[in-house]
């Protein structure tokens with residue numbers, strides 16, 4: 623049994639006939655945090671989508687716990703949480719309804735757990751208003767509240783999670799991500815922001831170097 627949770631071998635990604643990255647070999651183990659950096663258009667989101675099993679690579683493969691992802695997609699989906707760069711919530715639903723809906727297919731969450739998660743991201747008092755009436759940062763917080771639910775999966779894949787958050791929320795989220803890794807969880811994320819709090823097992827991948 624391998625202790626490598628997620629691995630890429632010779633991963634190559636082309637979009638619109640342009641090679642974004644090639645021959646990428648990565649290993650992610652429990653407790654690790656991987657920051658994917660690079661300029662706009664260098665392929666950060668594309669890499670995250672590949673790692674989440676949402677896209678097929680041009681070449682190379684992704685292994686989930688030592689087995690090609692093709693056969694393990696369902697398992698990866700069960701043990702990971704993807705939050706894209708948009709808030710990913712429905713404007714007509716309330717924060718409470720959004721969280722209930724977002725978690726229903728994966729692991730479900732009690733009303734109490736949802737209330738606590740919303741409180742953790744500073745949305746106490748906004749639980750039952752339609753999300754379209756919330757600010758951009760508050761809408762972002764609704765999506766991120768999933769990271770505060772007790773059954774949250776081991777691997778978090780987050781595309782620009784700090785977008786629209788104020789300074790205090792950024793610091794809280796940084797601490798929460800680091801704590802998740804210190805407890806044996808894993809985080810892969812993109813950001814253009816310089817992290818102030820990192821877990822012991824932090825590493826960074828800089829895309830956009832190959833063609834420079």
Ligand SMILES: Nc1ncnc2c1ncn2[C@@H]1O[C@H](COP(=O)(O)OP(=O)(O)OP(=O)(O)O)[C@@H](O)[C@H]1O
Pocket residue numbers: 637638642660661662663664665666667668669
């Ligand atoms: N659905 C798509 N179809 C075709 N090309 C795409 C698609 N999505 C992204 N691309 C292209 O792939 C390249 C990399 O995009 P990607 O979103 O992965 O970059 P990024 O590093 O995350 O950028 P940013 O920092 O701006 O978010 C871009 O040139 C983009 O135009």
